[in-house]
Amino acid sequence: MSLRQEGRRRVAGNTLAFLKNHAPFNKMKAEALQFFADKAQLVFHPAGSEIVGPAAGNVRYFYLIESGKVQARQAGEVTVTEYSILSLGAGESFPIGAVTAGRPSTNLYTAVDDVFCYQLPAEDFLKLMASSPEFNLFCTQYIASLLDQSRRQLQLQFAQRASEQQTLNSPLAGIGSRSPVSVTPETPVRRALETMSQAGVGSLVIVGEDRRPVGVFTRSDLLDRVVLADLSHSAPISQAMSTSPFMLEEHATAYDAMLAMATNGIRHVLVTDAEGKLTGVVSERDLFALQRVGLRQIRQSIEGAHDVASLQQSAADVRQLAFNMLAQGVGAEQLTQFISALNDALTRRVIQLNLERHNFDGIEWAWLAFGSEGRDEQTFSTDQDNGIVFVCNDAAALDAMRQRFLNFALGVNQDLDRCGFPLCKGNIMASNPQWCLTLEEWKDQFASWVRVPQPEALLNATIFFDFRPLFGKAELAEAMRRHLLAQTSSSPMFLRAMAHNALDVEPPLGKIRDFLTDLEPDQPGKIDLKKYGSRIFVDVARIYALATGVHNTNSVQRLRLAAKRLSIRDDEVNAILEGLDFIQLLRLQHQYLEGEPGKQGDNLINPDSLNELDRRILKESFRQARKIQTRLKLDYQVN
Template identity: 55%
Template sequence: MNNTTTAMLVSATLEFLRTFPPFDRMEPDALQFLGEHLKLAFYPKGSLIVSPQTGVVRVFRILQRGKVVVRHAGDANVMEHSMLTLGPGEGFSIGSVAGQRPSTSFYMAISDVFCYELQAEDFFALMQMSSVLNIFCTQYLASLLSQSRQQLQIHFSQHIAEQQTMNSSLASIIKQEPIAVMPDTPTRQVVETMVSRKIGSMVVVDAEQQPVGIFTQSDVITRIVLPGVSLDSPIGTIMSPDPITLPIVANAYDAALAMALHGVRHLLAVDEGGRLMGVVSERDLFTLQRVGLRQVRQTIDAATNIDMLLMASQDVRQLSLNMLAQGIGAEQITQFISALNDTLTRRIIEINLDKHDLYGIEWAWLSFGSEGRDEQTFNTDQDNGIIYICTDIMDREQTQLVLIDFARDVNADLDKCGFPFCSGNIMASNPQLCLTLEEWEEKFDNWIRTPEPQALLNATIFFDFRPLYGKYNLADRLRLTLLRRTRSNPLFLRMMAGNALSVVPPLGMFRDFVTDSDPEHPGTIDLKKYGTRLFIDAARVFSLAHNVSATNTVQRIKQSAPSMNISVDEASAAADGFNFIQLMRLRHQHAEQTQGRAGDNLLRPDDLNEVDRRILKEALRQARKLQRRLKLDYQL
């Protein structure tokens, strides 16, 4: 083969690789090395490419054409629905090649397959050349997630293009020409100018227009009135010298950080020559977004009526969207939504306490479901209850009526603030969910002792409880009872595990994904039922079996892992998978709502870009690993 032909083949190979991660971000020299050392191999349909019996894997393969089915060595039979399929651009046996060990899976061609192959010694050389490949291979899912968040940030920034973010440059924040004076300007003139121009600060500059000081409204008291300084004094004698400056090309994040580090509320933007270009205040940073965290909390805390809280609930959604647009991860966003919704719920409770006499009653407001797990998305209804103590001298029925009357008003106000009534009546105003500690313990005990289908369903909702207001120790006592009784009942845990395995990841043998056949939603996957639920249900069983009191899914996985001999990397990969599907839900719900539709969880995989398709597939594989662990632990 002559040099021209070889160069053409390498060029074609590189063109193919550049369309798939991580090769699309690989360093040019490393990518060239890879293209020059790959060999194209053919495997006819039905060929077994790699298996545990083939010994140490010495070839890294990248699928160029066709499909390869992967079956874990522990799977029962080759037709099991839980197998997964690899498509063009996907590499395989990374772990086996890197670890120089046999594969733990079978890789079979289910159509005629062409693979690019790289020998192990070249693979290791490439790993040393390319930090991109190194990170990708050692932190596979985390690396893909980083790429996805970057694309997500670009996507959502288009939806809020009219709204500046903390990535905005200082040049875009500054709205007016700076007003400045020389050091010898009388202080009286400076103060009068500040009042007439309605500005909160005055910059003092030298002859070259370089800032040498700043004088603010707060300085009037501390530097003029209290010391008794004459207003005829030059401003240079009372100004704050050496003001904090930043280049005009810096962004709002830089400004916020500088203000925090130096404890100031104003800083100055300067050009390359150090000349004053404008003033940036703390207020400017807060008004970049229509609403900021501080304002939301202040609005909620100061609210005296439901109309004010309704505005705050809308602000929570807007601020959450801004976080999504800025590339913040799903775990942080859902916890952020839950935290602010918690604050809003507590304020609604406080407002209603002024109208109801609960004096002498020890009680707590409980949240269940997604709010109980700190995992609320943009669409959430109410799931709540009340736990209380009824002493011997109290009338149990009358006490419950008082609490239910109170809960009815709270539920109604929550509905007004954007948290719809629960269609299943899982609300504190339901007498069956406004119970004493002993009644809750008895209810849980009945479900555990008689794990019938309805009891298992109830457990998936109510066992994820968390106190939001009142006597938190009541919820703590209920948690201890729950963990003690579940650990001592292996049959219940086995039934819970079986329930968790009743839904399998939608990964196909011949297609990447198994989508809904419902004619109303063709080609879609319900990311809640067939995505996040898989992780939530498995994590719940792990936590109950291993005495983990956390209700959050990620925390349950990570805190249960040591007791289950699951490595930190494995636990992190499962958490990343769960968080990515949560991110897809948030993105999809927002897209639906911007089109005037009620947000749902029905995603079309065909609408995803290549990176997100790859990550979704890997995320669902992580769910399958958790389910495989349940099968192993409970012999299902």
């Protein structure tokens, strides 16, 4: 090898080290990567300088940012200027479309700060596209290829967690409650009972000042040692607790805990760190959850359930199964539909159990789901949104009939709450007389919202127009839908008001930074993926569905069908749907990986905590949100 070849090999080696850390290069074959590294030139662009723009003629290079930030700005006369600026960072490349087509760039690319770029001459870029399928896919289907890669990474991450979670060999440190409810031995019995009641738990750990457990107090102790022993409520809890609780260290396995429970006849094992300080509690139930549960078993147990207690068990199994599916790399669309399907079955069973105490024979009625449940888009933390539609031809009997439905609905709402679907804070529930209406009343209600699109009506439209029958006579819901679509497709003013509303919130893309993370004043550094992400897609989907007469409520289906009617290109729609899918997947992942077991997860993510690939896809997903908003803006002339 000549000394120059050796020199080139080493310079390329330096470039390779960079490429290996960035998609799509890290997935490309060694030969293709070497080709890129051999040909790529490293160039410096000082802050404020133009890198490439429409005036530079046909694009001569493919640029890959090595360090620094580049701003892309749409050149020329642009009406929606605030939508046309975006920022690119290390590992991102431009202008892919222009260099592929051999035309001038439509965007102006400027260095925001000092930037180093690898530039690959256009002819070498085209050779690379021809020789590397991975690179080709990246350039032609930008998001799709990144998504695919991210999904595989996610799969790996979950699979790891799943296998950790699901074997009896896993350490106790990762099982059960990590923040057990505890009190000190001096705590009065009354105070201790209040603590249990507030936390909704059946047992308490009593710990000394050094956090070492000294006893356990359970509900059965309450009967034996307080009530029957006639113990004063102001006595310290230490007089009522069981002393010398069973403890295991964190690194003991689930198997150890199971054995201990079986041999000692206990239901809880306290978990401590090496110093004997309390760090958690593992219950019998936690250990059962480790064993895999299957879809069929869950359905069977839901359908065969005879009381709410066994449905509660099934609800927990649904979560576990959903988790397993995430681990197997199932996409967000299928997963949310799957969660919805099982939740539907659960809700139906709750309704059936309640119907045993109510008789609606001879009355036409249906149970309706609204909001995310109505759209088949439930994530792990969804509260109830439901209502009832019924037919009553005798005006004199209406009030009495409504009252019967309300009584019934109250039972269903409460049972659903016990199964892990919290009561709706906005009281959008069938037990609220406002949402337990006859078919005619619903029609009038819908019509009045469409006729007078005031803020409250528009807000209601975003919840109630996404309805779906869960139980009873589905034809009633169909009649509501036909009525609604007839109203909306002939009310451009209403749709325009909806569009205006939907454009209130913009995707949190920064002009210089990647993301705006200060939109929620009490959550600095975080992005609400629902409010600034999925809701944008959902809102736009609803408007186009109402405008084009699409009967579906699911956002993905709405967008697909509406796009066909509006002749939007397939690849454009697919990119949008992939963006939505990714944001939903991130929400699910966040709720599962970071949410505490059994607690309501939130939608707040810190983009800095994502890996580079996911950050880029998230950015691209937000760009897709921006794209459909721009379209909506133009279609409805909203400024």
